[in-house]
Amino acid sequence: MKNLSIEELGKLADELREEVVYTVSNTGGHLSSNLGVAELTVALHHVFDTPVDKILWDVGHQSYPHKILTGRRSRMHSIRQTCGLAGFPKREESIHDAFGAGHSSTSISAGLGMAVGRDLLGKNNHVIAVIGDGAMTAGMAYEALNNAGYLDTNLIIILNDNKQVSLPTATVDGPAPPVGALSKALTKLHSNREFRQLREAAKGITKQIGGQTHEIAAKFDSCMRGVVGGSGASLFEELGVYYIGPVDGHDVEDLVYVMNEIKSMPAPGPVLIHVITEKGKGYAPAEVAPDKMHGVVKFDPKSGKQMKSKSATRSYTQYFAESLIAEAQEDDKIVGIHAAMGGGTGLNLFQKQFPDRCFDVGIAEQHAVTFAAGLASEGLKPFCAIYSSFLQRGFDQVAHDVDLQKLPVRFALDRAGLVGADGPTHCGAFDTTFMACLPNMVVMAPSNETELMHMVATAAAIDDRPSCFRYPRGNGIGSILPPNNKGTPLEIGKGRVLREGSGRVAILGYGTIVQSCMQAAEQLQMHDISTTVADARFCKPIDGDLLKQLAQEHEILITVEEGSIGGFSTHVSHFLCLNGLLDGKLKWRPMVLPDRYIDHGSQSDQIEEAGLSSKHIAATVLSLLGLTRGSKCII
Amino acid sequence: MRCTYGLTAIPGTDARFFSPETSFLRLRRTFQPTRIKFGSFKIKAKIDEARKEMSFYELLGISETGTSLEIKQAYKQLARKYHPDVSPPDRVEEYTERFIRVQEAYETLSDPRTRALYDKDLALGIHLAFSARRRYQYDEDLEDRSEWKNRWQSQLSELKRRSMNRDAGGNMSWGARMRRQREELSKEL
Numbered sequence: 001m002k003n004l005s006i007e008e009l010g011k012l013a014d015e016l017r018e019e020v021v022y023t024v025s026n027t028g029g030h031l032s033s034n035l036g037v038a039e040l041t042v043a044l045h046h047v048f049d050t051p052v053d054k055i056l057w058d059v060g061h062q063s064y065p066h067k068i069l070t071g072r073r074s075r076m077h078s079i080r081q082t083c084g085l086a087g088f089p090k091r092e093e094s095i096h097d098a099f100g101a102g103h104s105s106t107s108i109s110a111g112l113g114m115a116v117g118r119d120l121l122g123k124n125n126h127v128i129a130v131i132g133d134g135a136m137t138a139g140m141a142y143e144a145l146n147n148a149g150y151l152d153t154n155l156i157i158i159l160n161d162n163k164q165v166s167l168p169t170a171t172v173d174g175p176a177p178p179v180g181a182l183s184k185a186l187t188k189l190h191s192n193r194e195f196r197q198l199r200e201a202a203k204g205i206t207k208q209i210g211g212q213t214h215e216i217a218a219k220f221d222s223c224m225r226g227v228v229g230g231s232g233a234s235l236f237e238e239l240g241v242y243y244i245g246p247v248d249g250h251d252v253e254d255l256v257y258v259m260n261e262i263k264s265m266p267a268p269g270p271v272l273i274h275v276i277t278e279k280g281k282g283y284a285p286a287e288v289a290p291d292k293m294h295g296v297v298k299f300d301p302k303s304g305k306q307m308k309s310k311s312a313t314r315s316y317t318q319y320f321a322e323s324l325i326a327e328a329q330e331d332d333k334i335v336g337i338h339a340a341m342g343g344g345t346g347l348n349l350f351q352k353q354f355p356d357r358c359f360d361v362g363i364a365e366q367h368a369v370t371f372a373a374g375l376a377s378e379g380l381k382p383f384c385a386i387y388s389s390f391l392q393r394g395f396d397q398v399a400h401d402v403d404l405q406k407l408p409v410r411f412a413l414d415r416a417g418l419v420g421a422d423g424p425t426h427c428g429a430f431d432t433t434f435m436a437c438l439p440n441m442v443v444m445a446p447s448n449e450t451e452l453m454h455m456v457a458t459a460a461a462i463d464d465r466p467s468c469f470r471y472p473r474g475n476g477i478g479s480i481l482p483p484n485n486k487g488t489p490l491e492i493g494k495g496r497v498l499r500e501g502s503g504r505v506a507i508l509g510y511g512t513i514v515q516s517c518m519q520a521a522e523q524l525q526m527h528d529i530s531t532t533v534a535d536a537r538f539c540k541p542i543d544g545d546l547l548k549q550l551a552q553e554h555e556i557l558i559t560v561e562e563g564s565i566g567g568f569s570t571h572v573s574h575f576l577c578l579n580g581l582l583d584g585k586l587k588w589r590p591m592v593l594p595d596r597y598i599d600h601g602s603q604s605d606q607i608e609e610a611g612l613s614s615k616h617i618a619a620t621v622l623s624l625l626g627l628t629r630g631s632k633c634i635i
Numbered sequence: 636m637r638c639t640y641g642l643t644a645i646p647g648t649d650a651r652f653f654s655p656e657t658s659f660l661r662l663r664r665t666f667q668p669t670r671i672k673f674g675s676f677k678i679k680a681k682i683d684e685a686r687k688e689m690s691f692y693e694l695l696g697i698s699e700t701g702t703s704l705e706i707k708q709a710y711k712q713l714a715r716k717y718h719p720d721v722s723p724p725d726r727v728e729e730y731t732e733r734f735i736r737v738q739e740a741y742e743t744l745s746d747p748r749t750r751a752l753y754d755k756d757l758a759l760g761i762h763l764a765f766s767a768r769r770r771y772q773y774d775e776d777l778e779d780r781s782e783w784k785n786r787w788q789s790q791l792s793e794l795k796r797r798s799m800n801r802d803a804g805g806n807m808s809w810g811a812r813m814r815r816q817r818e819e820l821s822k823e824l
Binding site: 119120122124150151152153154242243244245246247248254258261262265266267268269271284285288300302303304305306308 | 780790794798810811813817
């Protein structure tokens with residue numbers, strides 16, 4: 001790539017675009033973010049030399065062109081599939097992927113770490129972090145900039161600005177304006193008429209005064225920039241980072257020129273290049289779509305029409321949104337909060353109904369949680385809809401601001417459990433563990449969409465302490481919904497028995513995995529084993545009576561959850577131990593996610609890999625009964 | 636009469652399909668990958684023809700004195716109808732093309748400046764649907780981009796200048812100290 005001319009680089013970018021469109025049309029994945037950075041990727045690889053130079057892609061959903069250019073073109077058809085390429089940068093996958101990503105705003109921090117490491121080891125390579133304007137709404141990016149400015153080490157930060165701050169980049173009705181005051185500041189940098197005119201005037205003045213030494217002119221210039229050049233530039237400069245831009249992100253010649261200049265300087269220190277791109281550029285259906293075709297399933301390349309599979313039921317996300325709307329219609333204190341994920345959490349629908357009661361704070365989960373705590377302290381009823389894995393970065397806020405003060409914030413944890421093609425970065429394995437260990441938190445999980453609606457109502461009714469409920473990625477099972485989507489509050493701390501067995505075996509499930517438990521019971525029935533299946537509903541407070549009943553009336557008790565160790569099963573064991581229920585004949589076994597990260601793939605493949613399918617549950621029962629031959633038949 | 640800027644190689648409609656305004660300056664992009672473009676060419680050709688017949692107001696089904704709310708409502712209705720995702724499979728291309736036209740109409744009419752320009756053209760009997768917006772947008776973008784270039788060029792020269800003096804003795808930042816150390820080490824070798 002080093003030997004290509006500028007014109008050839010431009011062609012390469014176009015070919016990359018084509019490749020991305022055709023690949024993603026077959027596999028699904030992230031489309032428009034990759035189209036927007038074709039030229040940028042080409043320029044970066046032309047100027048810099050990975051793997052010696054380090055290029056970090058923030059979030060990483062725009063790394064497809066990078067992967068294609070770094071020797072993975074032949075495997076792109078497998079992207080996001082089981083045993084295929086990851087949909088995000090992954091260090092184990094290639095030496096050209098400098099740092100793994102999935103959650104946002106981590107690139108500058110990691111890049112600074114790599115730069116400092118390079119300096120301490122006396123090496124001489126370049127470190128480049130590419131971050132989007134959406135990711136710049138997170139505090140971590142500023143923590144990193146602040147530190148970078150202070151350390152004054154050589155670091156290149158590329159701010160990829162396409163004015164798309166939230167996902168999807170549209171509300172139900174059309175394009176969404178960027179969230180946050182920051183976006184306005186960045187926009188001011190794009191076009192500043194007054195600045196230009198003033199500058200022309202200033203040039204005239206300096207000409208007249210004549211004989212200017214360079215320092216004075218430079219001081220004047222930077223002073224001007226601070227005053228008129230948009231608050232954004234001086235924000236970065238105050239942090240000690242040198243600002244360059246805006247640069248046209250689709251002009252390879254400009255990009256290459258700027259990068260080469262900086263590369264040739266011995267001591268530029270931390271530099272931020274503000275690059276303007278258009279999301280979805282070069283593919284008409286993406287450019288015109290209100291959500292820019294950010295995340296897509298298979299589609300037809302000629303028209304851009306997505307081949308969404310028809311399903312009898314809708315997603316848990318949609319059911320959640322509808323039941324929240326139903327609650328909010330009766331109680332005007334209910335408000336919704338999300339962190340730049342209006343579509344993903346379903347709060348786009350809520351916003352349409354209640355535009356003043358829905359808050360998108362940008363990619364800022366920590367702020368979202370404490371913001372919700374503030375709302376709750378004033379008597380409102382905030383519902384914080386944050387993905388299970390994204391809440392990880394807000395854990396201290398949950399513990400310290402919400403739980404410790406016992407403020408009634410409701411957490412709707414979408415994407416709990418295994419999530420499929422996005423892989424381990426997005427896997428919601430830990431939420432039960434970190435929520436249920438908090439003293440005041442009510443922790444529950446629905447086994448189907450009807451239960452979900454009831455739990456939304458339950459959470460709305462819990463007004464003296466925080467609560468949370470988790471639900472997976474995927475569609476409902478088709479259970480009958482309450483009228484008008486309005487749930488009824490459940491009795492707190494009470495589970496239910498779904499299937500009465502007459503034998504020695506009981507299976508207690510937590511969450512939607514209860515459905516797999518029911519299927520396992522069917523399979524066991526074919527072996528003449530009668531099984532009791534129960535749905536715990538609550539992890540905290542746990543249903544002690546149900547546990548006692550199950551423990552005393554059966555010889556074998558299996559608890560199943562789609563979460564890591566330390567969650568529901570641990571709370572069960574704690575209860576059983578303290579109540580002497582493990583001192584007798586009972587054989588209790590937990591089934592949880594294994595103690596390793598499950599790679600991306602289809603959700604069913606992942607469940608198999610994790611050993612939590614209905615077959616595995618049935619096999620566990622059989623092996624406990626000593627019927628190992630039968631268990632081999634099932635598997 | 637199409638685009639007055641001499642983009643004869645590329646049917647002059649919308650940069651959103653292919654080239655941004657700046658590439659016009661360089662007149663590259665004569666090569667286009669054929670696969671995607673074929674469909675787009677057909678769509679664009681159709682758009683060009685049809686555009687000659689219907690004004691934006693007729694396209695959206697509103698009167699020329701429509702309020703911005705009416706424009707928005709009409710757009711939403713039509714956008715929902717013609718969106719590729721909901722269009723019947725055998726008429727996807729036609730619907731997509733309609734959708735794009737409706738989109739253009741909305742963009743031009745929802746912005747008061749471009750609407751004013753468009754109305755002016757309309758009064759002169761010219762249905763230059765897109766180029767009104769293009770012209771205004773184009774001029775503005777062109778100015779913006781050349782301004783950007785000037786700006787970052789001067790920023791770069793300033794950075795270069797600073798970079799020369801950065802690690803002088805007085806600078807005690809961590810980064811400067813490390814760079815000096817590295818310099819000394821490499822001199823010794």
